[in-house]
Amino acid sequence: KNEVEQSPQNLTAQEGEFITINCSYSVGISALHWLQQHPGGGIVSLFMLSSGKKKHGRLIATINIQEKHSSLHITASHPRDSAVYICAVTGRWASGSRLTFGEGTQLTVNP
Amino acid sequence: NAGVTQTPKFQVLKTGQSMTLQCAQDMNHEYMSWYRQDPGMGLRLIHYSVGAGITDQGEVPNGYNVSRSTTEDFPLRLLSAAPSQTSVYFCASRPGQGARGYTFGSGTRLTVV
Numbered sequence: 001k002n003e004v005e006q007s008p009q010n011l012t013a014q015e016g017e018f019i020t021i022n023c024s025y026s027v028g029i030s031a032l033h034w035l036q037q038h039p040g041g042g043i044v045s046l047f048m049l050s051s052g053k054k055k056h057g058r059l060i061a062t063i064n065i066q067e068k069h070s071s072l073h074i075t076a077s078h079p080r081d082s083a084v085y086i087c088a089v090t091g092r093w094a095s096g097s098r099l100t101f102g103e104g105t106q107l108t109v110n111p
Numbered sequence: 112n113a114g115v116t117q118t119p120k121f122q123v124l125k126t127g128q129s130m131t132l133q134c135a136q137d138m139n140h141e142y143m144s145w146y147r148q149d150p151g152m153g154l155r156l157i158h159y160s161v162g163a164g165i166t167d168q169g170e171v172p173n174g175y176n177v178s179r180s181t182t183e184d185f186p187l188r189l190l191s192a193a194p195s196q197t198s199v200y201f202c203a204s205r206p207g208q209g210a211r212g213y214t215f216g217s218g219t220r221l222t223v224v
Binding site: 033035041042043044045046048086088098099100101102104 | 212
């Protein structure tokens with residue numbers, strides 16, 4: 001079993017829909033990251049969080065440390081949100097430079 | 112522009128050849144790391160560094176060497192390329208303190224024939 005599990009693996013939505021991507025992890029962590037990988041391959045960091053909730057534009061990330069679970073929400077989805085979303089964690093006792101990744105969620109938003 | 116610069120973007124090697132993938136950042140980030148991305152495997156950590164002169168192995172270090180002589184540069188060396196090293200390689204950096212996330216390079220697509 002992977003240390004970081006994402007669901008769903010693939011997600012297709014219609015423009016305007018509210019989207020949720022889930023991430024569960026099995027180790028104690030010091031931080032969780034949400035990344036976005038564009039169709040062209042570039043990777044962008046969306047959020048780094050260790051507790052609570054963060055919001056940036058239409059994106060919201062939450063984390064529940066006790067349940068070892070995080071969610072990424074996209075409100076009013078748009079075709080430009082189509083990308084792979086990747087959850088990654090830094091283990092509590094690991095160097096802050098180490099990341100363990102989920103396999104990603106492929107999101108397609110249709111107009 | 113501030114960021115992480117990876118070169119080259121594309122490379123084809125013959126089995127047994129050696130080469131160095133370059134990674135440079137101009138943000139004074141302490142942490143730097145190298146990842147490879149393979150279909151169905153996701154991203155995996157090769158080597159990482161928490162500062163100049165300090166490096167350590169990740170999940171898949173075999174066949175790769177790194178050094179960190181300066182804060183800015185973190186090159187990845189393939190000692191004797193093998194077809195199993197065909198992959199897309201990403202370098203990333205982040206500050207050692209604070210809640211700032213990672214900045215990734217644009218990637219190097221390597222094919223070993």
